[in-house]
Amino acid sequence: MTGxxxxxxCGDSxxxxxxxxxxxxxxxxLVHALADALDAVRLTxxxxxxxxxxxxxxxxxxxxTDHATVRRVLAHEAARLGPHPAPTTPPRRFVVPVVYGGEYGPDLPEVAARLGLSEGEIVALHSxxxxxxxxxxxxxxxxxTDGPPFPKPVPRLASPRTRVDAGSVAVAGRQAVICPMPSPGGWPLLGRTPVRVLDLHSDPITAYxxxxxxxxxxxxxxxWDEYAELSLADCHG
Structure with a gap:
């Protein structure tokens, strides 16, 4: 243990x-500062x-390389950072357009009912x-991401969907997420954004x-069509 x-x-590699x-x-x-520090070292x-x-x-x-070498560098960087490292990168803010409810957020009514709130109150808290x-x-x-300040956690769906559309905005527990590509999913859907979450031609593929x-x-x-040609990177600001 270092600090x-x-x-x-964790396995052999x-x-x-x-x-x-x-x-x-x-x-x-601390763990994110340690990740940035290790990236900066560029350990072979x-x-x-x-x-x-x-x-x-x-x-x-x-x-x-081996466990001992990586462990030594990790321990050195952890000791250098201490328990309360200063942020190394200023955070950026993205304003993400979302259509809530209906076919875009089919679980909005159920989430509202479970939390004892109106659909409008759910949208207001989420946004x-x-x-x-x-x-x-x-x-x-x-x-x-952090979840919105709902009065209690949101349970997952009893039966996960086999497909969730890209851009779907979902919540579960005390967390929230945007689904970046079509995939199965068991989180309740509140809405969907028309902007592209990923840019597969960029490195990294995420703007965030x-x-x-x-x-x-x-x-x-x-x-919807006003934003459909935009990527999430265009929503920075």
Whole structure:
């Protein structure tokens, strides 16, 4: 253990660094600062660094490096950063247009009923505050954000859908997400954005990164075509 970070082997070609002894917010900041620091080192053999809420997965080519080398660098960077590192990258803000309800958000009525609120109140809460991207999930770098300030967690669907359209805006538990590409899914759908979430011709393919914020902006269905040619990168500001 180094300071507030434990480091453990994860199979023959990965390590997991976990923040311990910290509240949720500083733990999240620490693992993401550690991920940025390891990326900056460009350690030979390391090919993926995946930060989550309180842990960091470091994957490497075991023919090019080993657990001991990666562990040593991780421990050094964790000690250098300390428990409360300063942010290294200013967060960006994205204003994301969303059509709520109807065919775009078929679960809006059920979510409202479960929470004892009107559909309008659900939309107002979901679109009324900036939500921080906490990590990138599946599929394809889906932005996992804080959930809106609902009075209680939202349960997942009893029967997951076999297909969720790209751009679908979903909530579950205390989290929210935009589905970046068609995929199965079990989270209730509140709406859908017409903008492209991914740009497969860019590197990286996502315009956002952990620490950035989303503010959802309700639009009417007849406004869909006004935004359909835009990507999420065009919504920065």
């Amino acid at each position: 507030n970070v434990t480091i453990a082997d 990965a390590l997991v660094a976990k923040a311990v002894g910290l509240d949720a917010e500083p733990a999240w900041r 053999g390391v090919h993926d660094v995946v930060p989550t809420y309180d842990a960091l997965l470091v994957e490497f080519d075991c023919a090019a 009324g505050t900036d939500l921080t991207v906490r990590c990138l999930g599946a599929p394809a770098g889906a932005p996992m 990164r952990p620490g950035d914020t989303f503010r959802f902006r309700p639009i009417e269905p007849q406004q």
